[in-house]
Amino acid sequence: xxxxxxxxxxxxxxxxxxxxxxxxxxxxxxxxxxxxxxxxxxxxxxxxxxxxxxxxxxxxxxxxxxxxxxxxxxxxxxxxxxxxxxxxxxxxxxxxxxxxxxxxxxxxxxxxxxxxxxxxxxxxxxxxxxxxxxxxxxxxxxxxxxxxxxxxxxxxxxxxx
Amino acid sequence: xxxxxxxxxxxxxxxxxxxxxxxxxxxxxxxxxxxxxxxxxxxxxxxxxxxxxxxxxxxxxxxxxxxxxxxxxxxxxxxxxxxxxxxxxxxxxxxxxxxxxxxxxxxxxxxxxxxxxxxxxxxxxxxxxxxxxxxxxxxxxxxxxxxxxxxxxxxxxxxxxxxxxxxxxxxxxxxxxxxxxxxxxxxxxxxxxxxxxxxxxxxxxxxxxxxxxxxxxxxxxxxxxxxxxxxxxxxxxxxxxxxxxxxxxxxxxxxxxxxxxxxxxxxxxxxxxxxxxxxxxxxxxxxxxxxxxxxxxxxxxxxxxxxxxxxxxxxxxxxxxxxxxxxxxxxxxxxxxxxxxxxxxxxxxxxxxxxxxxxxxxxxxxxxxxxxxxxxxxxxxxxxxxxxxxxxxxxxxxxxxxxxxxxxxxxxxxxxxxxxxxxxxxxxxxxxxxxxxxxxxxxxxxxxxxxxxxxxxxxxxxxxxxxxxxxxxxxxxxxxxxxxxxxxxxxxxxxxxxxxxxxxxxxxxxxxxxxxxxxxxxxxxxxxxxxxxxxxxxxxxxxxxxxxxxxxxxxxxxxxxxxxxxxxxxxxxxxxxxxxxxxxxxxxxxxxxxxxxxxxxxxxxxxxxxxxxxxxxxxxxxxxxxxxxxxxxxxxxxxxxxxxxxxxxxxxxxxxxxxxxxxxxxxxxxxxxxxxxxxxxxxxxxxxxxxxxxxxxxxxxxxxxxxxxxxxxxxxxxxxxxxxxxxxxxxxxxxxxxxxxxxxxxxxxxxxxxxxxxxxxxxxxxxxxxxxxxxxxxxxxxxxxxx
Numbered sequence: 001x002x003x004x005x006x007x008x009x010x011x012x013x014x015x016x017x018x019x020x021x022x023x024x025x026x027x028x029x030x031x032x033x034x035x036x037x038x039x040x041x042x043x044x045x046x047x048x049x050x051x052x053x054x055x056x057x058x059x060x061x062x063x064x065x066x067x068x069x070x071x072x073x074x075x076x077x078x079x080x081x082x083x084x085x086x087x088x089x090x091x092x093x094x095x096x097x098x099x100x101x102x103x104x105x106x107x108x109x110x111x112x113x114x115x116x117x118x119x120x121x122x123x124x125x126x127x128x129x130x131x132x133x134x135x136x137x138x139x140x141x142x143x144x145x146x147x148x149x150x151x152x153x154x155x156x157x158x159x160x161x
Numbered sequence: 162x163x164x165x166x167x168x169x170x171x172x173x174x175x176x177x178x179x180x181x182x183x184x185x186x187x188x189x190x191x192x193x194x195x196x197x198x199x200x201x202x203x204x205x206x207x208x209x210x211x212x213x214x215x216x217x218x219x220x221x222x223x224x225x226x227x228x229x230x231x232x233x234x235x236x237x238x239x240x241x242x243x244x245x246x247x248x249x250x251x252x253x254x255x256x257x258x259x260x261x262x263x264x265x266x267x268x269x270x271x272x273x274x275x276x277x278x279x280x281x282x283x284x285x286x287x288x289x290x291x292x293x294x295x296x297x298x299x300x301x302x303x304x305x306x307x308x309x310x311x312x313x314x315x316x317x318x319x320x321x322x323x324x325x326x327x328x329x330x331x332x333x334x335x336x337x338x339x340x341x342x343x344x345x346x347x348x349x350x351x352x353x354x355x356x357x358x359x360x361x362x363x364x365x366x367x368x369x370x371x372x373x374x375x376x377x378x379x380x381x382x383x384x385x386x387x388x389x390x391x392x393x394x395x396x397x398x399x400x401x402x403x404x405x406x407x408x409x410x411x412x413x414x415x416x417x418x419x420x421x422x423x424x425x426x427x428x429x430x431x432x433x434x435x436x437x438x439x440x441x442x443x444x445x446x447x448x449x450x451x452x453x454x455x456x457x458x459x460x461x462x463x464x465x466x467x468x469x470x471x472x473x474x475x476x477x478x479x480x481x482x483x484x485x486x487x488x489x490x491x492x493x494x495x496x497x498x499x500x501x502x503x504x505x506x507x508x509x510x511x512x513x514x515x516x517x518x519x520x521x522x523x524x525x526x527x528x529x530x531x532x533x534x535x536x537x538x539x540x541x542x543x544x545x546x547x548x549x550x551x552x553x554x555x556x557x558x559x560x561x562x563x564x565x566x567x568x569x570x571x572x573x574x575x576x577x578x579x580x581x582x583x584x585x586x587x588x589x590x591x592x593x594x595x596x597x598x599x600x601x602x603x604x605x606x607x608x609x610x611x612x613x614x615x616x617x618x619x620x621x622x623x624x625x626x627x628x629x630x631x632x633x634x635x636x637x638x639x640x641x642x643x644x645x646x647x648x649x650x651x652x653x654x655x656x657x658x659x660x661x662x663x664x665x666x667x668x669x670x671x672x673x674x675x676x677x678x679x680x681x682x683x684x685x686x687x688x689x690x691x692x693x694x695x696x697x698x699x700x701x702x703x704x705x706x707x708x709x710x711x712x713x714x715x716x717x718x719x720x721x722x723x724x725x726x727x728x729x730x731x732x733x734x735x736x737x738x739x740x741x742x743x744x745x746x747x748x749x750x751x752x753x754x755x756x757x758x759x760x761x762x763x764x765x766x767x768x769x770x771x772x773x774x775x776x777x778x779x780x781x782x783x784x785x786x787x788x789x790x791x792x793x794x795x796x797x798x799x800x801x802x803x804x805x806x807x808x809x810x811x812x813x814x815x816x817x818x819x820x821x822x823x824x825x826x827x828x829x830x831x832x833x834x835x836x837x838x839x840x841x842x843x844x845x846x847x848x849x850x851x852x853x854x855x856x857x858x859x860x861x862x863x864x865x866x867x868x869x870x871x872x873x874x875x876x877x878x879x880x881x882x883x884x885x886x887x888x889x890x891x892x893x894x895x896x897x898x899x900x901x902x903x904x905x906x907x908x909x910x911x912x913x914x915x916x917x918x919x920x921x922x923x924x925x926x927x928x929x930x931x932x933x934x935x936x937x938x939x940x941x942x943x944x945x946x947x948x
Binding site (some may be wrong): 018036037038041044047074075078093096100104124126127130133134138139140143145 | 183184187189362834835869880
């Protein structure tokens with residue numbers, strides 16, 4: 001066991017982990033941040049996407065010890081300070097961009113990373129960026145639409161949600 | 162103007178806030194004090210005799226609590242099959258024992274061979290690697306046709322063959338059916354495969370068993386679409402426990418699509434092991450385990466023949482299908498290729514003679530059961546493909562051929578046992594042609610051709626039987642359960658309402674839509690109504706969510722219970738206003754006496770029911786809580802027409818979906834936003850089946866596509882924005898809301914449109930390809946073009 005320390009959603013966090021402990025396990029089991037989901041074991045589904053030092057990372061594919069000293073952001077820290085949904089979260093609700101909710105945290109975290117680098121992505125750019133995030137419920141329609149809306153684009157001409 | 166509340170409005174989903182902030186409560190998010198973890202050692206060969214299992218080294222490993230093998234479950238019942246199909250000769254289906262842990266024989270890759278319970282999951286996994294198995298390989302049966310050969314090795318030595326049942330349905334007079342084909346002006350024949358799929362809800366399955374020595378009570382948390390069904394099956398057939406000592410909870414569940422209907426060995430194991438170990442036992446499936454332990458879907462091989470007269474009227478339809486059961490019968494496995502498939506073979510058409518022949522087959526593969534649509538996609542696919550092929554052979558427009566043969570008068574009794582109560586297939590086809598801009602297709606094709614691409618348009622219709630089901634009818638057909646549902650409306654003293662519903666939401670948005678109905682009926686704000694679901698300890702009973710049944714069956718129960726509430730509340734209001742209850746009207750949450758200005762508010766009546774000082778106690782019990790069980794009078798029949806436009810790259814065979822349009826008739830609609838979302842999701846899965854997904858086995862019974870690296874899930878860039886419309890509404894005639902259900906339509910209706918479109922595209926490029934089996938991967942399309 002080794003001690004690991006990092007900042008998670010702006011708060012100091014530390015724990016004792018095995019060398020093989022994944023960041024996703026550390027967040028879920030040690031810190032109780034169960035919003036980060038694990039949907040596969042081959043780094044394909046993206047339900048576990050978090051931000052590490054500002055970059056989107058699949059938390060199932062990073063060892064907890066690799067995040068030593070890092071700034072980690074998870075879905076639990078995304079809402080506004082007053083607890084209201086942030087722009088992306090609100091767009092997902094407004095446009096029915098989620099159903100079962102399991103892929104949703106990863107989708108929101110990926111969308112946030114995309115919009116940081118590309119504030120007005122086209123439909124094709126969004127679809128391409130979401131290559132690493134699987135959703136089985138929505139057929140992606142309303143996820144893509146929500147991300148376009150969150151970036152301030154007019155989505156009224158896109159078929160009804 | 163769109164409504165802003167009640168039935169027909171699209172309020173934002175109330176469940177979204179917790180899912181968007183990481184506050185959902187999925188089963189794997191739950192940890193119980195003192196819990197141990199189980200790791201299942203799963204078979205890595207498809208068929209073998211277990212000579213011995215040596216667990217001694219593993220038992221000595223750090224953290225190991227207890228190791229279980231098949232011998233520990235020899236006295237426990239097997240996993241039951243919930244449907245007994247009678248074959249064409251009147252004999253019952255062959256039904257092998259389905260053990261919790263393989264006892265003496267392994268029959269598919271992924272079957273549980275041993276279970277290691279340890280303090281941590283890592284310790285359990287480490288210890289499992291120290292278990293020594295002595296196995297003798299047996300011949301592996303994978304291909305269905307080979308499995309039915311007389312000299313085939315058997316999956317189950319104690320059965321007479323690998324045939325589960327040989328079933329005929331519809332017109333069972335072979336000579337009469339043959340005569341119809343002999344006298345036909347044209348016969349179109351098509352052989353096709355409905356590819357094997359894995360449901361793949363994004364949340365893998367999880368089970369946590371707990372046992373209290375103090376009360377002799379068990380609790381199972383599990384990822385289920387129907388916790389009461391799991392409790393019943395597990396208690397009555399597997400573990401022999403009294404139901405009132407067992408609570409099954411299915412909290413937030415991350416998608417199901419059918420694969421979380423079934424009672425699985427892991428659920429019974431964790432429940433049993435919790436007592437045996439004296440500790441709670443938790444199992445969380447990995448995705449790799451899910452591929453080889455979740456029931457698969459589809460996997461039919463079919464020959465379909467369509468007879469037409471000289472005017473192109475359909476005169477007879479005959480199908481011969483082999484359907485894979487896998488190694489054991491999963492909960493509803495035998496109903497899917499029979500009564501959920503054969504009954505739909507008439508489709509939207511007035512074909513007078515329909516004969517369906519199905520052989521179900523045991524193979525050394527993972528059990529196969531219902532996946533979104535369950536038998537209905539298989540029926541729709543073959544029917545809508547053979548119609549398209551017939552149109553091409555006859556040189557007629559595929560839309561016109563369909564229109565000509567539509568059923569137009571209702572109720573309509575099909576040759577395959579259903580009575581369609583209502584529908585308007587002409588209207589949905591008209592709507593489809595409008596939203597798909599069929600008239601503009603030629604111009605779009607010309608644009609594609611300028612880019613060097615082949616463009617195709619494919620259309621199909623579909624019908625499904627939803628709202629499963631009238632219990633007496635399914636009982637006659639072999640169901641071993643009733644298929645009603647139940648709801649309890651509990652009005653609190655202050656007027657807020659909890660509705661305990663037997664349906665279970667795992668993406669469908671019941672927490673939003675069900676309160677819309679109750680609030681609308683009473684005329685109060687939706688925020689005063691919550692539903693409770695997914696917990697046998699809090700919900701009296703229910704049969705769960707599958708087959709697009711939730712609003713049609715459980716919603717109807719909820720309406721009936723709410724009607725009882727209103728009737729009683731009117732009596733209380735009548736007493737308070739010293740009027741006759743026949744004169745009481747309820748509107749906008751106010752009870753009034755007709756023709757007077759007297760009124761009393763909903764909240765005052767509710768408070769009176771619980772503080773009955775001025776109350777007709779001699780006639781009426783205090784309190785305001787009512788339960789209703791609703792058993793539907795018929796199935797519901799959603800139907801529609803779908804259109805797909807594809808581009809095919811002639812150099813690579815790569816297919817891209819350029820447009821997809823869906824015109825559905827779901828009857829009345831509670832929440833249009835959610836209905837659209839349900840259709841979108843179904844379309845994504847149907848397009849996935851048509852272009853990408855395939856659960857492929859090799860001849861040794863190894864699943865080649867057993868991870869997301871190998872099984873091609875549809876991704877955001879594989880699909881377009883969809884055009885969906887449900888403005889054609891013929892309300893169901895036999896349930897109180899006039900609703901039909903919308904959960905499966907997209908997955909049922911989309912695969913044939915995609916394939917029809919690709920065939921059309923190839924034809925435009927001068928390639929007379931009549932059929933390509935799904936998934937239409939670039940390799941398959943290229944090979945067909947250049948074959």
